[in-house]
Amino acid sequence: MISGTSHDAIDTAIVDLRMSDGVLEAEVRHTAAVPYATELRDRIAAALPPGRTGMDEVCRLDTAIGRAFADAAAAAVAAGGPVDLVCSHGQTVFHWVEDRQAHGTLQLGQPAWIAERLGVSVVADLRARDIAAGGQGAPLVSYPDSLLLAGLPGRPGALNLGGIANLTTGGPRPLAYDTGPANALIDAAALAATGRPYDRDGAFAATGRTHPGLLADLLAEPYYRREPPKSTGKELFHSGYLDAHLARHPGVADADVLRTLTELTARTVAAEVRAHRIDTLLVSGGGVRNPLLMAELAILLPGVRLTPSDEAGLPADAKEAIAFAILGWHTAHGLPSTLPSCTGARGPRVLGTIVPGGPDTSLPPPAKQPPHALRVLR
Template sequence: MRVIGLMSGTSYDAIDAAAADLRLDGDSLVLRPLGMVGDAYGAEVREALAAALPPAATTLAEVCRLDTLIGQAFAAAALRADRELCDGQAELVASHGQTVYHWTDGGRVRGTLQIGQPAWIAEATGLPVVADFRPRDIAAGGQGAPLVSLVDLLWLRGRPGTPVALNLGGIANLTAPDGTAFDTGPAGALIDAAVHHFTGRAYDTDGALAARGRVHEPLLRRLLDEPYYALPAPKTTGKELFHRDYLLAALAAVADPAAPATAADPGTPAAPATPAAPTAPASPTGRGTLPHQDVIATLTRLTARTVADAVRSVCATEVIASGGGTRNPVLMAMLAEELPGVPLHTSDALGLPSAAKEAYAFAVLGFLTLHGLAGTDPRSTGARHPSVLGSVTPGRDGLPRAPRGLKQPVRLVIG
């Protein structure tokens, strides 16, 4: 079956569309990658999305508008992938949608919201669409994340030692062979927030800004005091916690240790954010300003340090990384420094393009759903039981008649 997986992560810079030929072969699921295309959000959608995400407030009218606009953008990406990668022969679309809120309360996930109405995808492509993957796991008592953990477990099974799969998106997450999986904390989320605040750009291209800065140890220590890092797995987080105002509160606290923290409770809706001028905060040394390159270097080290701490906590012997963060050479070099003696590879070396791994993962989850097979491992999300994930929107010809009574695959083979 030719399946198109659609993904836009917490960095919301583009929609990744990956096409895969998937088939069950005994107890193996065989994935043949067909390629990936990427479509950047238009300026209107990106600006509207940025204005609506936490800690900003929004309206139901704006959520409705974004649900439609993002659904149409995902539909265009699916059409392009079908045309360019599948010769018009795709049979299913699996759409993660765009996460806009992950509701946590006292360490427990209460709900999650991904928008990008799948009806637009089904109408444009004529194909059935599996979407809204996360809520079923949450309803079963799970975290709803990281959902790629099942794919990682199948993919890494049989590899020697204790390999871990690491995804470096807006938020970093890892999966270990024993099923332990969790969000480690920010990957690009705070770096991107700082870059946009200081320069107006979306992200630190090639780590160039971090490379020109120096790590500011007082700021790093302050950021490492975040209670989230000490929580036990399974756990999940997002931009509800790690956002621009969180960073500005930390910078203010370092400049004036007596000042009270101002970051909002991640479980409480925040007031609208007031855009700040792109100027550096006061330096804690009292000698001018802290260069924004130093702030960005410090945040890059924060990501490397917290990821490395998480990797060490599961006694990993190898790290296989994917996601946009792998394209930041400064981040990857810092991560290697933090993990001496632990080989660090990207998923490309094992046959899965690192830039498209999550999109391929959701193609797998959509395929499993259509075949009535579970898309979660309770060890990874903390759910009471495995679940068949998502909701299915019929295509032009209704739903394909997938065979039932199939056995759950125990490994993923790339070939």
């Protein structure tokens, strides 16, 4: 279970996982996206940077989001059948990166509500251990990505286009990092221009033209030139950040702003894909449903096969939820699920904390060896 940086819905996936000759086999039984209630989504948005909130609202949000996650978990079980374990990422509200080092991270959505509702153990708070070991705590999907890419020919990569874009490369020493904004700034501009939280199918942006001056200003952001490992979020790429750039370019039409931001995402992603000479790119996240963004990427990446992760058996809209199911499986079996080459940590770590489901629930015995590849059964 996860709600990403777009904080629009709780993504759930029920996945049967088992080991076979060192390969982790995954069968996806059910996926869903449960939208946040409008009032709760508005409260989350108000609490995120550049907003300010008090500890009283943090406490209330932790409970409200936890209850929403428990409702979404119960709905998934009702539709997809019983589960043995839940892995909940919760809702990131702050990711503390300073001087290029991650110092802390905060995800809300108290997992005890899920454990109480379902009566099974819950793995949560997955990012903190990697950060304590000197890592970025992100992108954690790099580990499931690397298992999936291990079985593909050529120079494959995996790209997730959520609020923030992250890229994982294949090969014996994978790299993974946040490339910059995917939908975060596009959504902020859409909300300001239309009152709607996103630009469906990129339709409004498609009516505009890229503004060269604004694009050049946005591309001057120092984050893009930093070497990985690196991570970012709405602590940097938020509505106030966009407003500051727009103030230097008054009079840009709303549709042109959206088109320019779409170009920004495409250019920053494409630059990283080219740098790693990736020839096949599995794309997931909400951005894969944006025809304009995908068309821009195709233009900038001639010769690169762009394919939705659905073709590898991972529904693009639920890939991160499936990835966290895999991370939770590793934690339950006492296995590390981070790659130091991806997060920058001192070494692999077993992630998360475990909230017991009840006196009759127990974890499986520790696994002797981690998987070396992932196979999605269809």
